[in-house]
Each structure stands twice: as structure tokens, then as C-alpha cells.
Amino acid sequence: MVALLVGGQPALGAGRPAVPDFVVYAFSQSDVHDEDPQVYRIAPDVTIRAIGKWSTNGDEAADYNFGQIVRYHDAGVTFMGSGTASVIFPHDFPSPAVFDDMSTRDADNLPVPHDEFGFPVPARRGNIFKPAYREYLLGWARVQIDGGVDGINLDEVNAGFSGGQKYGFNGNEGFDDYALADFNRYLLAKYPQFTVADWRDRFGMTADNVPANGDFDYREYLRVNGWNRDPLNAANPLAAEWGRVTANRMYADDTSFTATYLRRYWKEMVDHLRGYARRKHGRHLLISSNGLLPYVDFNSVGMYPWNPDEQTPDYRGADYVPVVDGHLNGAKSLQANYRYLKAMNARIAGDVPVAVFIDWPNDMMTNYLNLPLAEKQDYWRIFGAEAYANGLFPSFHLKDTLNPAAEQYGMLDFFAGYTRFYRDNGRLFVRNHPEERAVSVTSSDIAASVLVQRGTGRRTVHLVNHRYQQGIVPQRDVTVAVDLPSCPRRITLYSPDLSKPVSPASTCEKGRLIVTVDRLDYYGVLAVT
Known part of the structure; x- marks a missing residue:
């Protein structure tokens, strides 16, 4: 890889530091075989997800258009590969049995469907507690690394714990054999001196079902107490020990079982990918994810309804694309929301950049796309600027895999001109x-x-x-x-x-x-x- 200047620093092959001084971030995600020429017109420092592995599209090197990476580098743009870390389909695996084995489980040990996605084929979440599933994710990521990507963005790393529509998103998911074995280890490490009487008195366990021998059957415990369809019920004294997973967040002060072990497995994956890139290709690999996660080079936070960053009366979360009667509500300030993300990012990931992007498909993206052209531009002039004004970086939206590209609705010339200011004055906006x-x-x-x-x-x-x-x-x-x-x-x-x-x-x-x-x-x- 040639030593290009990206964000004012040498490109990855020339020894880029782990925390890059990117100034202009863009969102332009294509299928792995496609390419977005808009990127070369804008020439951002980085596109946070240039391509996205989805289902079987991206399993093999032949699926990809890796030739575009050279063109990215010629334009001074860092190329981030990516893929979903949790959504799986039956045809992704050799047989229905393997699909079942890779799937998350409810507290009755049954695979959890995710029909709420609306896909024409059954969708589930992959079980990140299972070593074989983590290796499946690492396998396609290594294909992208071998193809020359500068980094990997893993989407929805901890999304397999909601319970889905079947259980009203009450958290009845993730109760597979691997997770239960880890839960035993967690409880024994946290309460090493507990006797059978202690387990009974503290958690209502029975003498024949305690972690003392490492064989506590949590599913049986839930079934006997009538919590197997609602494991996080407030009446369950082990619910707090298990923890409630917030998708796309790994809060630093959460020491529950799920948070502790998810961080552990996430770090193992990150360390593996960085080590692989370093050993095989002699370069530092950038790591990012959707949300606020540790061990990354930068975080990229998707803005979508039901996000946990601001609890409104209807629990829809912060309104990152404020609209009133179909028009931009430019009178609203997002300063408090952006400050929250900046502070939480520091607590979770340390002193690394955090970029925000309009996630899709959801109401916020629909609201943005439905704005008049002048108000689309005003969205970036106001709320993109407000991200910079609070130490964050907006990801200018060029393309996703469902909606028209920016050029098709008249935004490309605006982006090319507007981002020039930030590029020319980049020293004002980094760190x-x-x-x-x-x-x-x-x-x-x-x-x-x-x-x-x-x-x-x-x-x-x-x-x-x-x-x-x-x-x-x-x-x-x-x-x-x-x-x-x-x-x-x-x-x-x-x-x-x-x-x-x-x-x-x-x-x-x-x-x-x-x-x-x-x-x-x-x-x-x-x-x-």
C-alpha cells in the first residue's frame, strides 16, 4: 500500500497511529461487489462502512470488488470493510441443523425468530457466545483483510438479546448452553465462598441446582419459577446478575454477566483481527462498530428510533432528525444529545473519535429523505455543524443499500462544496x-x-x-x-x-x-x- 496522506497522516501501510485524525467522515455503504463513484467526488478521509457483508454475499474473496480499494487510496480515502455481526438466515449455513446451532436461544432452549425484520426468509440472530459462530464472523472478516481493507466495522455486535417480536422485546434471548456455562463461571467467580445455603438464601435456588459444581441449570431455575418466558422479570433475583443488554452499547460500569462476557468476547475478536492483519500483512487494522463499544479505533453511532440516549415519554429516544409537519425543525438543538454521546464514548472506549450517521431503514432516514432539497442541506449545515461543535463528527450520507444515492436527489454538489471547509480547516476539529x-x-x-x-x-x-x-x-x-x-x-x-x-x-x-x-x-x- 502506498503512503498516502489521509486526514493529514500517512496511510495505514505507512504506520498510521491507532487513533486517526480523520476530519471528514462519510457514509457510503455498497454491496461487496459494488462501488460508489460519489466517494471520489467528495474524497472524505474515511467512509465508515464502504461495503457490507450480508448473508452469503461476502463469504468468498470472489464476491468482492477489491480493486476499488486502490482507487480509494488514490483519492486519499480510508476504506472500511464491514458486515453484520448478528443477522443470519437458513441459507447462510450448510444445513438447517447448523442454522439452528448458530442461532440464539430463548429460556426454553428454542431458537428465537426475528420475523419483525420483514425479510422474505426466516431471520435470526447469531449466538456470539458460541465459539463456532465467532469463528464464522472472523472468517469473512479475514477475507476482507486479505483483500486490502484498511479496517473492519462490525454491525450490531450485541444485538442477539432482545427476544424479538415474539417476546415483546423483553430480553428472552441468549440462553444457550454456552451462555449458561459462562453464567456458572461468572457466579462462581463473583461468589466464591457461597455454600448451598447461601445460594438458597440469596437467590432461592434448590439444593440440587446450584453453581457449586459448575452445573447450575439456569433454564430449569427459570422454568420452575415461571420466568422462562420473561427471564428479566423483576421478581427474578438472578435477573440483575444476568443483566439487560442494550443493543449497540457496552456500558463501562455494567458488571453484569452479559456485559462482562460480551466485552470479553468482543475483545478476543478485535485482538484476533488486529493480530491477523499485523502478522499476515504487517499493518494496523482499524476497528469500528455501530454504537459505543470499547477496544475500537473510532466509534460510529447509528441514529435511529428507540435509541437509548434520551428517554422520551414514548421511549423512542433522541430525535436526531427533528422534523415538524414534514419540514426540518432547525430550531431544536442536539447539543445535549451529542454531549452525552461524547462523554459516554470516553467512558466506554477512551479517547477515540466518535462519528454519527443516520441509520437505516427507519423513520429518521425516511424523514431526512422526505425533506425538501434545501432543508436536506440545512440539516447538515445545522446538525452536522453541531456535531463538530461538540467534539463529534457527522458522517455525510452518500449512499446505503436501499435508498437513492445522494447524487440522485441533488445533494452531491452540496457535499462536495460544504465538506471542503472542514477539510481545509481540519486542525480546528480534531481531538x-x-x-x-x-x-x-x-x-x-x-x-x-x-x-x-x-x-x-x-x-x-x-x-x-x-x-x-x-x-x-x-x-x-x-x-x-x-x-x-x-x-x-x-x-x-x-x-x-x-x-x-x-x-x-x-x-x-x-x-x-x-x-x-x-x-x-x-x-x-x-x-x-
Whole structure:
């Protein structure tokens, strides 16, 4: 692989560090044999899922169009392979028996259907506790590594625990023999001194069914107590020990059985793939996933309904594509939601980038696609900018495998022009972390934030205009006040809405900085140096 500059750093073959300084992220997912020429027009630093292995499409090297990777690198773009880590179909395996064996199980040891997906053939979730299933996932990932991908994005790693529509998503899934054996080990490690009497008194076990000999039958325990169709019932004293899995999240403070062992198996898979790429190809492999997971080089968070990031009265989660009567609700700010993701990402994964993308197929993608063209553009000018303003990265949506490509509905020229600002001023947007520093602005319609850059300590003040009425309403003579450790030497205003940076009027005394911005359209960044 040639030493290209991607995100201001050498490409992977030249020894890219584990945490890349990507600035422009894009979402362009094709089937493994397809290619998206839009990518070369935009030339982002990375597409977070350039191709996606699905069912049997991607099992063999011959399925792929690996030749496009050279074209990606020629354009300075990092190529992420990907595939589902959990959705499986009968024809993916040699026989129905193998399909059953790879499938998740309910508390009666029966395969859990996932007919809610609406696929014409039966779909299930793969059992990640089963070593043979993990090897199945690693097998197709190695094919992509051998083909030259720069990284692997594994989608829905821990999705096989919901119970699906059959059980009303109550968590009746994942109760296979491998998980139960691990649960025994977990309980014995957590309570090493427990006697039969302790197990009985603490959890209501019977003398002939305790973990003391490593043969506790949790399914039998659930059946006897009438919880086999609702294992996470609050009346079950072992439900908290088992834990409730949140899809696409591995919370750092969750020490329940499922969280502990899922992290363990996820790390084993990540270590295997990185080791394979290093031993066989002499390069670092980037790892990412859908959600907030540890051990990654960057996280990519899908925005979809029912996400766990903001609990609304109807439990639909944060509204990442806010729409009112079919029009963009640009008056809403996502700052609190983005700050939550940034902070939770740091707790789970450490100091690695986190990108957000509109996941699909779901209501949020439908709402976005149904916006008038000008409001689609405004979505990125407001909420894409607000992601940058809070230390995250928006993934500009070029293509998925179901909906029209951006070029077909008139967005490609916009993306090509708009992303140029972030690429040209990339030093302002990498390694940024929000500061809990109050910013006073003479308008309640402006979301303001202060970011500090790891390594340099440089601060930037970000202003996002939310005065919106089916179009942005520019604000004039905006006064911004913030207390800094010391007065800066220079203030420069950068904006994708300006042809070039400007030096706004400012005063500073004892660290109290006051800046007047003559006009704020969508987004402005005050660089404090």
C-alpha cells in the first residue's frame, strides 16, 4: 500500500497511529461487489462502512470488488470493510441443523425468530457466545483483510438479546448452553465462598441446582419459577446478575454477566483481527462498530428510533432528525444529545473519535429523505455543524443499500462544496473535547460551546444558529462572552458561510473575552490563540 496522506497522516501501510485524525467522515455503504463513484467526488478521509457483508454475499474473496480499494487510496480515502455481526438466515449455513446451532436461544432452549425484520426468509440472530459462530464472523472478516481493507466495522455486535417480536422485546434471548456455562463461571467467580445455603438464601435456588459444581441449570431455575418466558422479570433475583443488554452499547460500569462476557468476547475478536492483519500483512487494522463499544479505533453511532440516549415519554429516544409537519425543525438543538454521546464514548472506549450517521431503514432516514432539497442541506449545515461543535463528527450520507444515492436527489454538489471547509480547516476539529465553560450569547437561539484540543490545549468557541423558519434566519451583532484562563493574542472567526476567515471585534480583560460577530448564518468557530 502506498503512503498516502489521509486526514493529514500517512496511510495505514505507512504506520498510521491507532487513533486517526480523520476530519471528514462519510457514509457510503455498497454491496461487496459494488462501488460508489460519489466517494471520489467528495474524497472524505474515511467512509465508515464502504461495503457490507450480508448473508452469503461476502463469504468468498470472489464476491468482492477489491480493486476499488486502490482507487480509494488514490483519492486519499480510508476504506472500511464491514458486515453484520448478528443477522443470519437458513441459507447462510450448510444445513438447517447448523442454522439452528448458530442461532440464539430463548429460556426454553428454542431458537428465537426475528420475523419483525420483514425479510422474505426466516431471520435470526447469531449466538456470539458460541465459539463456532465467532469463528464464522472472523472468517469473512479475514477475507476482507486479505483483500486490502484498511479496517473492519462490525454491525450490531450485541444485538442477539432482545427476544424479538415474539417476546415483546423483553430480553428472552441468549440462553444457550454456552451462555449458561459462562453464567456458572461468572457466579462462581463473583461468589466464591457461597455454600448451598447461601445460594438458597440469596437467590432461592434448590439444593440440587446450584453453581457449586459448575452445573447450575439456569433454564430449569427459570422454568420452575415461571420466568422462562420473561427471564428479566423483576421478581427474578438472578435477573440483575444476568443483566439487560442494550443493543449497540457496552456500558463501562455494567458488571453484569452479559456485559462482562460480551466485552470479553468482543475483545478476543478485535485482538484476533488486529493480530491477523499485523502478522499476515504487517499493518494496523482499524476497528469500528455501530454504537459505543470499547477496544475500537473510532466509534460510529447509528441514529435511529428507540435509541437509548434520551428517554422520551414514548421511549423512542433522541430525535436526531427533528422534523415538524414534514419540514426540518432547525430550531431544536442536539447539543445535549451529542454531549452525552461524547462523554459516554470516553467512558466506554477512551479517547477515540466518535462519528454519527443516520441509520437505516427507519423513520429518521425516511424523514431526512422526505425533506425538501434545501432543508436536506440545512440539516447538515445545522446538525452536522453541531456535531463538530461538540467534539463529534457527522458522517455525510452518500449512499446505503436501499435508498437513492445522494447524487440522485441533488445533494452531491452540496457535499462536495460544504465538506471542503472542514477539510481545509481540519486542525480546528480534531481531538476536541467539550469544556464545562459557560458561554454567554445575546440570543437564546444560538447553541454555544467551548472545545479544548488534546495535545495543544487550543480552545475554540462554537456557535450554531437555531433561528429557523423553514430556512435559516441570520443573526446580526451577536455578542459572545466567555471567561478564559488568560486573554488570547488573536481571535479568528471561521465559518463555512464565509468566503474566508475574519477577525471580529473583541475585548479582553483578566481573561474575560467579549467578541462581537457581525453576522451569524448557520455556524461559526472562534479560534482563540
